Amino acid sequence: MSYQFLQILWFILIAVLWIGFYFLEGFDFGVGMLLPFIGKKDTERRAIINSIGSTWDGNEVWLLTAGGATFAAFPEWYATMFSGFYLALFLLLIGLIIRGVAFEYRSKDANPAWRNRFDWMIAVGSFLAALLLGAAFANLARGVPINADKMFTGNLFTLLNPYGLLGGVTTVAVFLLHGANFLGLKLEGALRERVNAAAKKLWIAATVLYIALGIFTYIAGFWARGIVSPGVVPIAAIAFLLAAGYFINQKREGWAFIMVALNVVFTQVTFFLMTFPNVMTSTTNPNWSLTIYNASSSQYTLTVMSIVALIFVPIVLAYQGWTYYMFRKRISDKKESLVY
Amino acid sequence: MDPITLSRLQFALTTIYHWLFVPLTLGLGWFVAFMQTRYYQTKDETWRKMTKFWGKLFLINFAIGVVTGIVQEFQFGMNWSEYSRYVGDIFGAPLAVEALLAFFMESTFLGIWIFGEGRVPEKAHLASIWLAALGSNLSAIWILLANGFMQAPPAASYVFNEANGRLEMVNFFALVGNPKAWIFIWHTLADGLVMASFLILAVSAYHLVRKQNVDFFKRSFQMAAWVGLVASLMIFFGGHAMGQFMYTSQPMKMAALEALWETEQPAPFSLLTIGDLSGKQEVWSVRIPYAMSFLACNNFTCEVKGVNELQAQAVAQFGPGDYIPLMIVTYWTFRIMMFFGLIMIGIAAFFVWKMMRGDITKAKWMKWVPWVLILPYLANASGWILTEMGRQPWIVYGLLKVQDAVSPNLTVVDLWISLIGYTVVYGSLAVAMVYLMKKTALAGPDAAIHESVDVAPAIVGSQD
Numbered sequence: 001m002s003y004q005f006l007q008i009l010w011f012i013l014i015a016v017l018w019i020g021f022y023f024l025e026g027f028d029f030g031v032g033m034l035l036p037f038i039g040k041k042d043t044e045r046r047a048i049i050n051s052i053g054s055t056w057d058g059n060e061v062w063l064l065t066a067g068g069a070t071f072a073a074f075p076e077w078y079a080t081m082f083s084g085f086y087l088a089l090f091l092l093l094i095g096l097i098i099r100g101v102a103f104e105y106r107s108k109d110a111n112p113a114w115r116n117r118f119d120w121m122i123a124v125g126s127f128l129a130a131l132l133l134g135a136a137f138a139n140l141a142r143g144v145p146i147n148a149d150k151m152f153t154g155n156l157f158t159l160l161n162p163y164g165l166l167g168g169v170t171t172v173a174v175f176l177l178h179g180a181n182f183l184g185l186k187l188e189g190a191l192r193e194r195v196n197a198a199a200k201k202l203w204i205a206a207t208v209l210y211i212a213l214g215i216f217t218y219i220a221g222f223w224a225r226g227i228v229s230p231g232v233v234p235i236a237a238i239a240f241l242l243a244a245g246y247f248i249n250q251k252r253e254g255w256a257f258i259m260v261a262l263n264v265v266f267t268q269v270t271f272f273l274m275t276f277p278n279v280m281t282s283t284t285n286p287n288w289s290l291t292i293y294n295a296s297s298s299q300y301t302l303t304v305m306s307i308v309a310l311i312f313v314p315i316v317l318a319y320q321g322w323t324y325y326m327f328r329k330r331i332s333d334k335k336e337s338l339v340y
Numbered sequence: 341m342d343p344i345t346l347s348r349l350q351f352a353l354t355t356i357y358h359w360l361f362v363p364l365t366l367g368l369g370w371f372v373a374f375m376q377t378r379y380y381q382t383k384d385e386t387w388r389k390m391t392k393f394w395g396k397l398f399l400i401n402f403a404i405g406v407v408t409g410i411v412q413e414f415q416f417g418m419n420w421s422e423y424s425r426y427v428g429d430i431f432g433a434p435l436a437v438e439a440l441l442a443f444f445m446e447s448t449f450l451g452i453w454i455f456g457e458g459r460v461p462e463k464a465h466l467a468s469i470w471l472a473a474l475g476s477n478l479s480a481i482w483i484l485l486a487n488g489f490m491q492a493p494p495a496a497s498y499v500f501n502e503a504n505g506r507l508e509m510v511n512f513f514a515l516v517g518n519p520k521a522w523i524f525i526w527h528t529l530a531d532g533l534v535m536a537s538f539l540i541l542a543v544s545a546y547h548l549v550r551k552q553n554v555d556f557f558k559r560s561f562q563m564a565a566w567v568g569l570v571a572s573l574m575i576f577f578g579g580h581a582m583g584q585f586m587y588t589s590q591p592m593k594m595a596a597l598e599a600l601w602e603t604e605q606p607a608p609f610s611l612l613t614i615g616d617l618s619g620k621q622e623v624w625s626v627r628i629p630y631a632m633s634f635l636a637c638n639n640f641t642c643e644v645k646g647v648n649e650l651q652a653q654a655v656a657q658f659g660p661g662d663y664i665p666l667m668i669v670t671y672w673t674f675r676i677m678m679f680f681g682l683i684m685i686g687i688a689a690f691f692v693w694k695m696m697r698g699d700i701t702k703a704k705w706m707k708w709v710p711w712v713l714i715l716p717y718l719a720n721a722s723g724w725i726l727t728e729m730g731r732q733p734w735i736v737y738g739l740l741k742v743q744d745a746v747s748p749n750l751t752v753v754d755l756w757i758s759l760i761g762y763t764v765v766y767g768s769l770a771v772a773m774v775y776l777m778k779k780t781a782l783a784g785p786d787a788a789i790h791e792s793v794d795v796a797p798a799i800v801g802s803q804d
Contacts, residue, residue, distance in 0.1 A: 053454070053455050057451055061443045061444045064443050067439070069440075071424065071432035072433045074435075075429060081417070092759060097408065097410070097411070105400070155751075282355055297508075297509075300508070301430070308440065312440045
């Protein structure tokens with residue numbers, strides 16, 4: 001396989017990992033943020049957590065794999081982005097840490113104060129993670145200051161520009177909606193109604209923010225800097241979001257979930273199309289951008305990694321899919337069914 | 341403090357902390373899987389209770405191990421970007437494989453195990469705990485292969501690329517066949533079993549003294565004593581093999597952990613050495629003749645090079661600089677690790693011997709047994725501090741120095757924020773974890789089957 005082919009292949013594979021992560025962990029983050037607001041009683045909160053209980057940890061591995069794959073396939077991208085976004089990633093990690101531990105610990109003590117505290121840690125951790133991921137990707141789309149030595153020359157405040165913040169807030173809103181739709185599919189009775197009512201309001205917020213982000217992207221010209229035009233993909237993403245609003249009003253939860261899921265997927269596809277073949281665009285000098293060509297591993301390493309991915313990705317997809325199939329039933333908030 | 345020191349401190353803090361939890365995950369998973377298998381075969385209710393009880397402790401510990409692991413993967417890029425650029429072509433591969441092969445397996449199947457009882461077929465539920473245990477041990481294997489490259493990069497695995505100034509992989513099989521790494525893997529996976537054994541011994545002894553659930557804890561104790569003995573002996577032989585490997589691949593670490601200033605043949609083993617304040621010179625020592633030669637090369641007469649000669653060699657080879665690790669640390673961590681390791685072998689052998697001679701449940705010494713839990717924790721941490729501090733000033737032995745590996749864009753303020761942040765969050769989580777572990781362990785198996793799911797309503801938005 002030619003070197004260029006491998007570089008493009010790994011760009012696509014990393015895009016797929018991020019898309020998978022956004023799709024799967026997107027609703028997990030949404031569920032986490034909704035937890036203290038939708039769940040009023042302990043049994044309700046437990047039902048909400050159980051809706052993602054068996055799968056959230058596996059979903060989060062998509063992020064770890066995206067990180068590992070970036071390190072292996074594009075070490076310069078990994079080095080520049082992770083050191084450059086240092087404090088943002090630090091906060092993201094703190095969010096993921098408190099959230100992950102809280103999922104496991106919140107039920108292991110019966111003290112209501114203990115549980116309430118961990119429930120809020122789940123919500124705050126999910127919020128931080130969604131906000132920072134959104135801001136990070138918006139900044140990647142916008143471009144960041146990078147010098148001739150492939151070094152990030154800004155700081156945390158460089159990332160806190162209006163576009164980055166809008167990207168963060170929009171991601172939070174879309175994930176909230178995605179999570180509400182997921183819960184609509186997994187819960188029963190009063191909880192289900194409550195979450196469907198929340199989805200209506202969240203849809204308005206998510207749609208307004210999303211369209212604002214789209215307009216900003218277009219006007220600021222982050223749109224078509226790469227060699228590939230995103231074309232109809234972002235138009236489709238907006239159409240999916242609008243369709244979701246229709247299905248939410250029609251109380252067709254399955255379709256509403258699919259539509260927002262497609263919006264999340266198409267948004268990420270748009271991002272990767274916009275940036276290709278850059279992986280980090282330099283605002284200092286376009287010639288100093290990191291591309292899939294100047295940031296990648298050697299041909300040998302990419303070949304080895306391709307073989308590994310070819311063998312193991314299908315296996316992983318098969319058993320993760322099987323898990324969702326096994327836990328496909330709705331979750332009631334009746335006490336006896338919540339016990340593990 | 342300068343950015344390099346802060347980054348090193350943070351890496352040490354986060355790694356040592358992470359490693360307080362991982363060995364128990366590695367070992368206890370196998371125990372729980374075995375217990376559940378025995379229940380599956382015999383339908384003996386005690387095995388089921390054992391699975392539940394030890395499984396609950398496993399999960400409390402697992403949660404912190406897994407979340408702190410994310411930090412580990414991100415830190416190479418965040419704090420050590422120049423390292424990542426220089427060796428990413430090689431070092432990134434085992435990390436990516438670890439995520440793809442091991443993390444997915446571990447977390448997906450653990451999710452099935454926690455939530456799947458009665459929802460997935462019994463056989464699939466049993467398989468899921470085996471796969472989760474296998475996944476966590478596979479992840480240890482891949483990260484140790486990555487670490488093995490930092491300790492003793494196999495010459496056949498890489499070349500230096502003049503054009504872009506970095507190391508590139510030329511033979512993946514040389515990387516994964518690194519003998520140094522496999523000795524480490526042996527040592528580390530056995531260490532997981534010892535850690536789990538000593539936890540089980542300590543908790544079981546606590547209950548046996550109080551005559552609670554005697555059958556349950558006697559069975560647990562016996563199992564753990566046997567596994568603990570075998571695994572601690574495995575560690576011992578692994579450690580001995582490591583010594584001989586170090587003798588050829590990292591002679592400076594060897595000399596530093598011995599505080600051996602001058603080359604000696606045959607070399608003695610130091611029981612106690614006092615250095616001067618600079619740590620670079622010996623003032624007084626008690627040594628066992630020939631013993632160091634035996635540790636280094638399995639015979640009593642070989643020559644072991646001293647720090648001073650190795651320093652001169654390194655200067656000749658790599659240019660001026662200080663190539664001597666911080667000897668007070670390497671010297672003492674080696675002794676703590678080794679002496680505690682030997683004590684653990686002795687303790688496990690004592691238990692097994694007593695078990696073979698009769699009923700141990702009423703033994704007078706049982707009340708002291710819970711204290712053994714401290715031994716594996718101290719030995720583990722010491723072993724890793726020795727390994728990592730012993731290769732200073734190198735981050736990749738002989739190829740890249742720590743001072744050249746750090747992210748150049750990070751400021752002291754960035755680093756203080758993250759260092760304090762991690763310390764506060766990790767510290768709080770440790771408090772919650774110890775509280776839950778202790779509560780669960782002391783409550784015993786009857787309380788462990790179910791969690792309550794209906795406590796008083798939580799008031800939304802309340803600040804309690």
